[in-house]
Amino acid sequence: MQSLALLTLCSIAAASPILTIRQSSEWVDTCTLGSSAPTDFKAFDVGDCQAQLSYTADKNHIGIQSTFVAEYADGSSTEHEPFQDYGILPVSETFYRQEQGLNWLSSSSQSRQYTSVHEFSSPCKNKAAPVFWRLVATPSGDVCQPQGYSFTSPEIPVEQGTRPCNPTASGRRIDADGNFEITWPAVEDAAAYTVIFKLPSWEDEVGNPLTCQLMKSVQGSTTSLTLSGARSNRWEGMDREVAVHVVNSQGVWNFTPENANVVIPW
Secondary structure: OOOOEEEEEEOOOOOOOOEOOOOEOOOOEOOOOOOOOOEEEEEEEOOOOEEEEEEEEEOOOOOEEEEEEEEOOOOOEEEEOOOOOOOOOOOOOOEOOHHHOOOOOOOOOOOOEEEEEEEEEOOOEOOEOOOEEEEEEEEOOOOOOOOOOOEEOOOEEEEEOOOOOOOOOEEEEOOOOOEEEEEOOOOOOEEEEEEEEEEEEEEOOOOOEEEEEEEEEEEOOOOEEEEEOOOOOOOOOOOEEEEEEEEEOOOOEOOHHHOOOEEEOO
């Protein structure tokens, strides 16, 4: 479970860490020294032939292409694509590039570690759910690494899981400085909530606002917090967006594809 931390993802360039071990279970990063391997893998069968896979990743896993392989009781295996929608704040992406979208928490965090969560529909084979999953991570491009190298996780055993309900976020600006109060109803068996807040930050060369995401993980007993909606200036009159997500004591996250962003007016 994430400790209390404020995470920030802004529209800035970042160096891409690259793996250097061919088909290996050892993680070696020659571009960003100290980058840690994915850990704390969890895989759940959540019913109706749907699956959820999560793990702890490092903020410097930018430029890493992730693929997900399901293994079945008959010994066969199949690669599956997770749900993706760059318009939804919380949905994890398999390619951690800042300009393409937002990971579950962030591909850039002050604490370096974040939780990456992926949703799969119809991964069953002959109506049977997978018994294991594997993560295969490979670098994108040809910088700092020989071609054809990848990291393969250990087998991730599948557990039966129950999703928590989607929290419904709301928010309001509470002062002229651009601070916003975010609230949500308590969810049964909540272990922690993650709040993702999107706001205008800087501007491009023609004056259009670039966006920034603030992420904060709080304990399951918390149902509100205050975040700053101002960066280089307040961008008065421009809407902000927020999404709140929850993980239960089992380690299962809510179903993010049905938890739309909530618009908060200035």
